[in-house]
Amino acid sequence: MNRSAKILRYVIRRLIQAIPIILAIIVLNFFLLNMAEGDAVDVLAGEAGSATPEYMAELRAKFGLDQPLPVQLLVYLKNIVSLDLGYSFRHDMPVSILIVDRFWPTLLLMVSTIILAIGFGILLGLLAATNLNTWKDAVISVFALITYATPLFWVGLMMIVVFSINLRWFPTSGMENIAAFYEGFDRFVDITHHLVLPTITLSLFYLALYTRLMRASMLEQYGQDYVVTARAKGLPERRITFGHVLRNALLPVVTMAGVQVGALIGGSVIVESVFAWPGLGMLAFESLFARDLNLLLGIFLISSVLVVVVNLIVDIIYCFLDPRIEIS
Amino acid sequence: MHGFWGRFSKNKSAVLGLFILCLVIFLAAIANWIYPDDPFRLAGKPMSIPGTNGFLLGSDTLGRDVASGIAHGAKTSMLIGLLATVAAVFIGIIFGALAGYYGGIIDDALMRITEIFQTIPSFVFAILLVAIMKPSIESIVIAITVVSWPAVARLVRGEFLSLKTREFVQACHTLGMSDSRIMIREILPNCLSPVIVIGSLMVATAILIESGLAFLGLGDPNIMSWGFQIGAGRTMLRSAWWVCTFPGIAILITVLAINLVGEGLNDAFNPRLRERN
Numbered sequence: 001m002n003r004s005a006k007i008l009r010y011v012i013r014r015l016i017q018a019i020p021i022i023l024a025i026i027v028l029n030f031f032l033l034n035m036a037e038g039d040a041v042d043v044l045a046g047e048a049g050s051a052t053p054e055y056m057a058e059l060r061a062k063f064g065l066d067q068p069l070p071v072q073l074l075v076y077l078k079n080i081v082s083l084d085l086g087y088s089f090r091h092d093m094p095v096s097i098l099i100v101d102r103f104w105p106t107l108l109l110m111v112s113t114i115i116l117a118i119g120f121g122i123l124l125g126l127l128a129a130t131n132l133n134t135w136k137d138a139v140i141s142v143f144a145l146i147t148y149a150t151p152l153f154w155v156g157l158m159m160i161v162v163f164s165i166n167l168r169w170f171p172t173s174g175m176e177n178i179a180a181f182y183e184g185f186d187r188f189v190d191i192t193h194h195l196v197l198p199t200i201t202l203s204l205f206y207l208a209l210y211t212r213l214m215r216a217s218m219l220e221q222y223g224q225d226y227v228v229t230a231r232a233k234g235l236p237e238r239r240i241t242f243g244h245v246l247r248n249a250l251l252p253v254v255t256m257a258g259v260q261v262g263a264l265i266g267g268s269v270i271v272e273s274v275f276a277w278p279g280l281g282m283l284a285f286e287s288l289f290a291r292d293l294n295l296l297l298g299i300f301l302i303s304s305v306l307v308v309v310v311n312l313i314v315d316i317i318y319c320f321l322d323p324r325i326e327i328s
Numbered sequence: 329m330h331g332f333w334g335r336f337s338k339n340k341s342a343v344l345g346l347f348i349l350c351l352v353i354f355l356a357a358i359a360n361w362i363y364p365d366d367p368f369r370l371a372g373k374p375m376s377i378p379g380t381n382g383f384l385l386g387s388d389t390l391g392r393d394v395a396s397g398i399a400h401g402a403k404t405s406m407l408i409g410l411l412a413t414v415a416a417v418f419i420g421i422i423f424g425a426l427a428g429y430y431g432g433i434i435d436d437a438l439m440r441i442t443e444i445f446q447t448i449p450s451f452v453f454a455i456l457l458v459a460i461m462k463p464s465i466e467s468i469v470i471a472i473t474v475v476s477w478p479a480v481a482r483l484v485r486g487e488f489l490s491l492k493t494r495e496f497v498q499a500c501h502t503l504g505m506s507d508s509r510i511m512i513r514e515i516l517p518n519c520l521s522p523v524i525v526i527g528s529l530m531v532a533t534a535i536l537i538e539s540g541l542a543f544l545g546l547g548d549p550n551i552m553s554w555g556f557q558i559g560a561g562r563t564m565l566r567s568a569w570w571v572c573t574f575p576g577i578a579i580l581i582t583v584l585a586i587n588l589v590g591e592g593l594n595d596a597f598n599p600r601l602r603e604r605n
Contacts, residue, residue, distance in 0.1 A: 020440075021443065021444055021447055024444045025444065025447070025448065028444075028448075032456060032457075032460055035460055035461075036460045145584065145587065145588075146580070146584060148587065149532070149580055149583035149584035149587055150576075150579075150580050150583075151536055151539050151540060151543075151555075151558075151576060151579050151580070151583075152540075153539075153540065153543045153555075153558065153559075154558060154572070154576030154579065154580070157558065157562055157565060157572050157576070158572075158573070158576070160565060161565060161569050161572075161573075165565070165566055261449075262447065262448065262449035262450060263449070263450065263451070265449040265451075265452055266449050266450060266451025266452050266454075267451070269451060269452060269455065269544075270451075270540055270543070270544070273544065274562075284452065284455065285544060288455065288459055288544065288545065288546070289545070293459070293460070296455075296456055296459060297456070299452070300448075300449075300452050300453065300456050303449045303452050304447060304448050304449060307447050307448070307449055308447060311447075
């Protein structure tokens with residue numbers, strides 16, 4: 001069998017493996033929904049101000065809330081599979097529509113963060129490893145240690161104090177200047193301008209992580225036999241670093257990028273609520289205050305599925321990057 | 329044990345971390361003595377600049393003393409960090425030990441569960457759990473525990489997998505020891521050092537998660553914490569920068585110190601690993 005057919009089979013197998021995980025997450029979601037005090041009818045009755053017990057019982061029957069739990073679970077599963085994530089009574093809108101609306105800003109923030117963090121992480125890790133035990137290595141390591149220990153929301157607030165309030169370089173919040181009615185290229189520039197501080201804030205933690213990982217990975221590769229061979233045949237140190245070591249050292253960084261997506265989503269809840277970035281994280285923050293559990297659960301479900309999908313994509317990229325990997 | 333301390337103290341940054349950590353613990357211990365009043369209480373003129381009106385680190389819009397909040401917040405962070413870590417390590421050891429020791433179908437089942445918990449975005453999950461259980465010390469500890477045990481479980485499972493085939497374990501089987509005794513008395517003590525290292529690093533993560541939750545308004549409403557101070561101070565960032573700045577520095581220093589100690593422990597437990605680099 002040729003390699004592309006093998007990869008296709010591998011992808012299909014991984015897709016099938018992801019199904020039970022997603023099912024388990026949906027079931028967990030259902031039990032969390034049931035754990036919370038009160039149900040949708042209590043919320044509705046609360047919104048309406050008053051409701052007779054008969055009317056509430058009637059509503060429960062209408063929503064199927066009087067059914068035994070396993071039946072409710074099946075109905076819930078069926079709803080999720082048909083992309084019905086429930087109804088947000090606060091926004092008076094289906095949860096799925098709200099989530100789709102807010103998904104793109106979050107994706108924009110996450111993609112720019114990943115590019116910035118991985119790019120600079122690789123660069124700094126490379127610098128530290130090639131200047132091992134010099135002042136450059138020390139400065140980079142201390143920087144990584146400190147950013148690794150800093151709470152993201154605090155970095156965000158300090159960025160606002162320095163770059164928005166004092167220096168006035170960047171706006172304090174939001175994704176674009178809606179009042180200015182920018183179009184086309186101007187709008188792109190405006191959004192980029194708003195994107196700078198949230199991206200830097202969210203990427204700092206991962207930057208530290210990737211820097212440390214890249215440094216360790218480079219050092220490990222330098223100890224391998226093929227480096228000794230390359231030195232023995234008289235290859236210049238630059239060729240060894242960029243032609244051989246760098247390529248091999250990149251692999252663990254790519255894997256880590258996939259593993260960290262879950263943490264990145266958590267970080268974006270914090271960063272989005274600091275900068276009022278109108279994405280899923282901000283929506284989660286708003287739903288906390290509005291006690292909108294349906295919406296919060298919907299966001300939780302979507303972000304879990306997102307992690308599964310991204311891990312799948314990373315695994316597939318991985319087998320293109322490293323032909324040695326067994327995919328049977 | 330003397331050799332262990334000798335190796336640990338050779339690492340200067342780890343000793344510095346331990347020193348800072350001891351200071352934070354000391355601050356937490358004397359918080360009630362140096363600031364006997366409730367940190368939520370109005371203590372003087374609101375929005376005082378640090379160093380004025382008797383406020384070392386200033387006061388916020390409601391006249392609460394920032395320094396008092398930091399001292400009392402140290403108690404909260406240490407308490408939640410330690411409780412959540414102990415609980416997570418306990419659950420992780422049980423899962424990991426059973427999976428690694430018995431293998432087969434038990435291993436498969438337990439590791440599937442662990443995998444699901446590792447896939448779920450942990451901070452979003454913690455937010456959801458606290459929101460559902462209503463914010464309190466207990467719910468925050470439970471939420472942090474639920475999101476942090478899988479890492480311990482995977483580590484312990486790996487250790488048990490490699491240790492269970494060793495001769496000393498086979499000797500125990502020959503002697504007719506029970507499975508539970510072999511697991512608890514024989515194998516577990518041999519994998520404690522990596523568990524201690526991961527546990528110490530988990531305290532740092534737990535403090536970060538707790539501060540993040542409190543910042544979002546999910547802290548225990550009756551207990552002062554650093555994250556709450558920053559969350560409450562963010563609306564007046566423009567006029568009173570100190571309300572957010574100092575509690576953040578407290579979090580940074582504490583987490584950094586714990587990470588340094590954790591790395592020091594790691595190097596001291598694995599002396600060969602360090603010499604290799």
